[in-house]
Amino acid sequence: MKGTLEKTIFRFMLILAIVYQIYQVINGLFAAATTTLLNLAITLLFGVVLLLSFRVKNIKYLAFFLHLAVIPILIHFWKNFGGLSGTVPLILFVYASWIILTLNGWLLAITLGFYLVVFILLTEFPSLTGIPVASPEELSLFQLSIDYFVVALILTTFLMYLKNKFQAYRNRIEHRHKQLQKITETLIKQTDRLQYSQEEIRSINENLEYIIDQRIKKIEERNKQLEEYAFINAHLVRGPLCRIIGLAVLMEQEKADPQLATVHEKARQVDAIIRRINEIVH
Numbered sequence: 001m002k003g004t005l006e007k008t009i010f011r012f013m014l015i016l017a018i019v020y021q022i023y024q025v026i027n028g029l030f031a032a033a034t035t036t037l038l039n040l041a042i043t044l045l046f047g048v049v050l051l052l053s054f055r056v057k058n059i060k061y062l063a064f065f066l067h068l069a070v071i072p073i074l075i076h077f078w079k080n081f082g083g084l085s086g087t088v089p090l091i092l093f094v095y096a097s098w099i100i101l102t103l104n105g106w107l108l109a110i111t112l113g114f115y116l117v118v119f120i121l122l123t124e125f126p127s128l129t130g131i132p133v134a135s136p137e138e139l140s141l142f143q144l145s146i147d148y149f150v151v152a153l154i155l156t157t158f159l160m161y162l163k164n165k166f167q168a169y170r171n172r173i174e175h176r177h178k179q180l181q182k183i184t185e186t187l188i189k190q191t192d193r194l195q196y197s198q199e200e201i202r203s204i205n206e207n208l209e210y211i212i213d214q215r216i217k218k219i220e221e222r223n224k225q226l227e228e229y230a231f232i233n234a235h236l237v238r239g240p241l242c243r244i245i246g247l248a249v250l251m252e253q254e255k256a257d258p259q260l261a262t263v264h265e266k267a268r269q270v271d272a273i274i275r276r277i278n279e280i281v282h
């Protein structure tokens with residue numbers, strides 16, 4: 001987002017600079033000024049840089065070389081249009097703001113360092129540069145008032161643009177914040193549902209454990225009953241039955257009686273059934 005904002009500000013200021021330079025060109029044509037061709041060249045320079053800004057992804061190096069190229073232009077207008085008495089210092093201040101907004105890191109430090117050195121040389125060492133600090137006699141009051149008005153208009157327009165941009169970003173952030181709040185509320189609801197589901201699962205697990213314990217106890221009780229039943233079959237029931245079968249055999253040997261044979265056979269059938277039950281139980 002930061003790179004996009006810097007690129008947008010860079011293009012917007014280029015458009016304002018082109019508009020200002022077109023005004024200077026038109027004003028120079030009417031006033032037969034000697035700087036008309038220079039202003040036209042500056043306008044073309046800004047236009048070419050504006051077109052290039054749409055072709056490059058990162059505009060920081062393009063902005064860096066543009067800012068360095070503007071230094072001799074500012075020195076020229078400082079020398080020929082009043083120095084500190086003219087509008088160049090104000091334009092320089094506005095331009096420095098543009099530099100700060102479009103560059104960062106070491107490129108920003110180098111560019112501002114160049115401008116600071118140039119400003120100190122122009123104001124503190126005129127003997128080295130050969131350029132007077134201020135030349136009020138070279139001023140045109142009409143041009144000066146127009147320049148101040150245009151610069152003030154540029155500053156106002158730029159501040160309005162920044163305010164609108166800031167408002168747009170703030171609205172976007174507020175919209176995203178609301179979306180995040182909705183997502184957070186949804187997540188909280190889902191978390192509550194998950195906790196409720198976990199409680200239900202825990203309750204079901206505890207229930208299952210209780211049910212399983214109860215069934216195990218019932219099975220153990222039944223096993224005990226079956227063991228007791230098997231013991232009864234094996235000892236309490238089968239013992240007398242075996243004695244009945246033995247007596248029936250003895251009686252058959254002494255006296256052949258069909259009824260004794262029937263009793264003997266029925267007793268053997270009962271014994272077979274008891275054996276079968278013991279096998280199933282064990």
